[in-house]
Amino acid sequence: MKRNTRQREAILSTLYGSGRSLSPVEIRAEASVYVPGLSLPTVYRQIKGLVEEQAVSQVDLPGQSPRYEAPCDAHATVAGHHHHHFHCDVCERVYPIHACPGSMATLAPKGFRVERHDVTLHGRCASCAARA
């Protein structure tokens, strides 16, 4: 997965252009504007390669299939930086949260070694909240 095909470029620019996390189907829909006929298997193969080379990161939210996002450039860490996500219950979109409640090691029972945490917020995003 190193060649600059039209498909790869379309997928990459879709991910880097969007400020949020996209599902494979969303990626296909957006990238199809640049490459009509783009196939879903190609999207899956490209994102798999892109995740491996850390050009894109995978976002797993509870109860949802994986989404993908461009590493945040606001903090310019090469391999992306620690952040969380907000899932809008209305439009189903996923937005990055550049804040963190901090270590949660003390929440676990004695003897448990906490090495990582995931936080997902749910509710209404700004535009869906304004609409209500």
Add this chain to the structure above:
Amino acid sequence: MKRNTRQREAILSTLYGSGRSLSPVEIRAEASVYVPGLSLPTVYRQIKGLVEEQAVSQVDLPGQSPRYEAPCDAHATVAGHHHHHFHCDVCERVYPIHACPGSMATLAPKGFRVERHDVTLHGRCASCAARA
């Protein structure tokens, strides 16, 4: 889904007997001890009904298929109470965390309305940490 069949009893006692969240396959494996030949479709149908009547709650962790657990009786709230989960990276088991970092409404951007949050801790459970 109201009749007390052997299958239903086996599934319920498996969930109530285990102190953690189980996947449908795990439920089937455990409950098969009481009902040999228990089928996976029956497990899926029973848990669906049990979740609807709130006798069991569904646990969605990031990147994982759903698990199911008996509502925690330590706090004795009928419909279960707010809690989180710990996922062991070694044995893949999921344990309840009866603590919560508190509201995270301030983490979201302006205009976002936060109504709920999920927290998942990852690392090593007590027995896997002791073994290392």
Add this chain to the structure above:
DNA sequence: GTGGATGCAAACTCTTTGCACCTTG
């Protein structure tokens, strides 16, 4: 020109559904 990438179709996994038979109340 050659090897990697693409698109199609088929395979796979997980979950759900149709249906004949069995069991609970």
Add this chain to the structure above:
DNA sequence: CAAGGTGCAAAGAGTTTGCATCCAC
């Protein structure tokens, strides 16, 4: 005895793979 539950097999949904063709280098 009737309504509901079970097991089997097959159908769906989402993702991955095989393969012939195409295209970037």
